[in-house]
Amino acid sequence: MMALLDPRAGHYSLLITDDDASCRDSLRDVFELKGYTTYLASCGREAVKIARSEELHLLILDAHLPDYSGLETFKIIRNEIRVVIPCIFMSGDITRELQIDLISVDAYTLIPKPINVNIMRDSVEQVIAKYYWK
Numbered sequence: 001m002m003a004l005l006d007p008r009a010g011h012y013s014l015l016i017t018d019d020d021a022s023c024r025d026s027l028r029d030v031f032e033l034k035g036y037t038t039y040l041a042s043c044g045r046e047a048v049k050i051a052r053s054e055e056l057h058l059l060i061l062d063a064h065l066p067d068y069s070g071l072e073t074f075k076i077i078r079n080e081i082r083v084v085i086p087c088i089f090m091s092g093d094i095t096r097e098l099q100i101d102l103i104s105v106d107a108y109t110l111i112p113k114p115i116n117v118n119i120m121r122d123s124v125e126q127v128i129a130k131y132y133w134k
Contacts, residue, residue: 012128013037013055017047017073018062018090023115027060030117031124044068044076051077056085058127060120063091063098063110071101078105086127090115 014036016027021042028038039054041047044065050056059077061070068076074087089102092113102110108127111120 012057012132013039014058014060014124015039015041015047015050015054015056016060017041017044017065017070018060019043019066020062023062023113026117027115027120030121034121036124042066044070044073047073048076048080051081051085056081057132058124059085059087060124061087061089063089063102064093071098071105074105074107084131086131088120088123088127090120 014031016024016038017040018024018027019042024040024042028040031038039050039056041050044067047059047061059074061073063070065073070089070091077085086108088108088111090111090113091098094110094112099110109123111123
């Protein structure tokens with residue numbers, strides 16, 4: 001697949017939320033190399049706190065977090081910020097119910113764990129292109 005990355009990537013910020021530190025760090029490394037600004041959170045509460053104080057262009061949320069679920073975290077952020085922020089969810093336990101719930105909140109996609117970095121990178125670039133390239 002041809003890389004879609006806009007040379008303005010440095011203008012875009014991602015919030016990566018996962019209770020697995022190695023997953024967060026790996027994704028941060030991939031996206032910072034591409035010029036994105038990244039913020040990391042280990043739980044829903046941290047993600048909400050970051051979303052309140054930073055301008056974010058994309059959320060990457062684990063569906064299963066230790067406090068709020070990824071879905072609850074997304075709803076809180078969306079309701080508090082009152083701006084459409086696209087979201088990519090990831091999960092090691094994908095169920096039909098989870099898929100239906102994510103469709104109902106207009107999640108961009110759901111990526112299975114373990115994360116395929118190429119799929120995640122392509123998904124992020126597609127989201128940025130869809131929502132922000134004018």
